[in-house]
Amino acid sequence: MFSKEKVKIAFDALRDEKIDMWIIAGQESATNTEPILAVMSDAEFIGCTALIFCKDGTSTAVCTPIDYNGYVHHGVFDEVIAFPISFTDTLAEVIVKKKPEVIALDYSLENPSADGLSLGMYHLLEEAFEKANYQGKVVSAENIIVRVRGIKSEEELSKIRKACLEAEKIFDDAKDFIKPGMNCKDVYAFFQNEVERKGFGWSWPKSCNPGVFSGYGCPGGHMGAPDFAISRGDVVNIDFGIVVDGYGCDLQRMYYVLKEDESEAPKDIVEAFNTVRDGILLAAKALKPGVTGLEVDTVAREYITGKGYEDWNAALGHQMGRVAHDGGPLLGPEKPRYNKDELIRTPLFENMAFTLEPAIPTRAGRIGLEEDVVVKKDGAEFIVPPQKELYLI
Structure with missing residues (x-):
């Protein structure tokens, strides 16, 4: 119909x-x-x-x-x-x-x-x-x-939320699975097995979903999981999305693998995580009907670089829905591949759904969070609660 x-x-x-x-x-x-x-x-x-x-x-x-x-x-x-x-x-x-x-x-x-x-x-x-x-x-x-x-209907948003909640359950179960000495490919296989067992679909091709990246020097990007060991003192970044009832999610979560003498992550790693987290929160407050993607991207980018971290070579976020990359305007910077009016200078509408996903490199590996939000009059609402602290392994 x-x-x-x-x-x-x-x-x-x-x-x-x-x-x-x-x-x-x-x-x-x-x-x-x-x-x-x-x-x-x-x-x-x-x-x-x-x-x-x-x-x-x-x-x-x-x-x-x-x-x-x-x-x-x-x-x-x-x-x-x-x-x-x-x-x-x-x-x-x-x-x-x-x-x-x-x-x-x-x-x-x-x-x-x-x-x-x-x-x-x-x-x-x-x-x-x-x-x-x-x-x-x-x-x-x-x-x-x-x-x-x-512009997503309430039914569409309900389905996106369901996908996010199911993905969060697998992220939570991974806290007990990830161990030092594992390979990124082991974690990749765990997520893949859980998706297959539960009968979900994939927000992007299965071959590179999830992305699992751990430690300094680990290759990243849209590639699945490299052959790279997870060591104590590393962060683990997982980029994951599933489809449930025809709609998907796109989330990133961050884990830190404690050294044997640690009970919490080092201060500089926590500060980097908090900077990414807070940049997302500020961008969400700015994401209202009528603003442009450039304006929202600028809020997060200026906050993070203003803390002394280097700029990242990607947009802050993209639309999501039936698939992870749902087309249309982006939350993007005036970098050459994004600097088009129809991508970053188009006023946004209420009930559009976006990701917010800044990232910064650290000595322990890439710290990247990704939250799924929906545009509302008083600022974006998080479709599921955002990650506020590193998950400790």
Whole structure:
């Protein structure tokens, strides 16, 4: 079924963006996916299909005769038209009838979640435009999709929270599993076995989930676990995400492996952890509707570097939802690969879900926390309670 809440967001975005018509078009989407379709419904495109939403609040589905009853049954389309012979002829008739001046299509140079229109389907749409003698503008639907995908419903947030809570149980169990002398690969296998045993999915590919990194000089990044020993006096950073009921989480937790004569972590390691933790808390307070990702990133980055720690070569955070990296605007700096208006200077909306994940290197290894939050009027809310202290092993 289609989400009426997501359809309403689409209509609001069309009016705000002054776009007359949004066309979501595709065929055999199980093979050639259209990312926004899965966010709006559990439907699949079979034959050539166009879902049309207009600024005036009306909607039309153009589909094959065999798909007709399904779209009627969804109950969200004012008109369902089964094309008798030609998809492009029937779509052209709708365009002539509606007389749009601006049509948005699902393509984007920067946002993969808004880039669902295939080249072949684009050529079919061009054919329909030509048959309709359409003289108006064709623009990217990115700004519509940013809102439809990014603004999470209460049901979506509930599913993200469930994934976070289940991931936290595995993080907690790891406290009793991790031991000095183990290899990062041992911890990686523990997390993988727990996910498989509990029947969860993966927020990113299984081969590099979780990331397990321990000690100074340990390789890091999107790579799973290197062949690297965990020693006393090391921190252990675990980057982990699972999917439960179709929605995922993306969390990092920090452990410290005590030396034999220690009952707590050394002062400099605790201070580094607290700096990352507090940078996240400050960024969460700043993460309100209407701010930009650049503004939020700057809060955490200036706080952490102001404490004397080096800058990190990544964004502060990204959107999350059905997958770990859910597309759309980032919480990012003015570094070359992020310095685009649509990524870091776009005002954010309430109920968007983001990660907050700064990191700094230490003599005991990388300290990186990652929390999942949702944008609210008075600052972001943590989807599950944030980690406040190092977990001691």
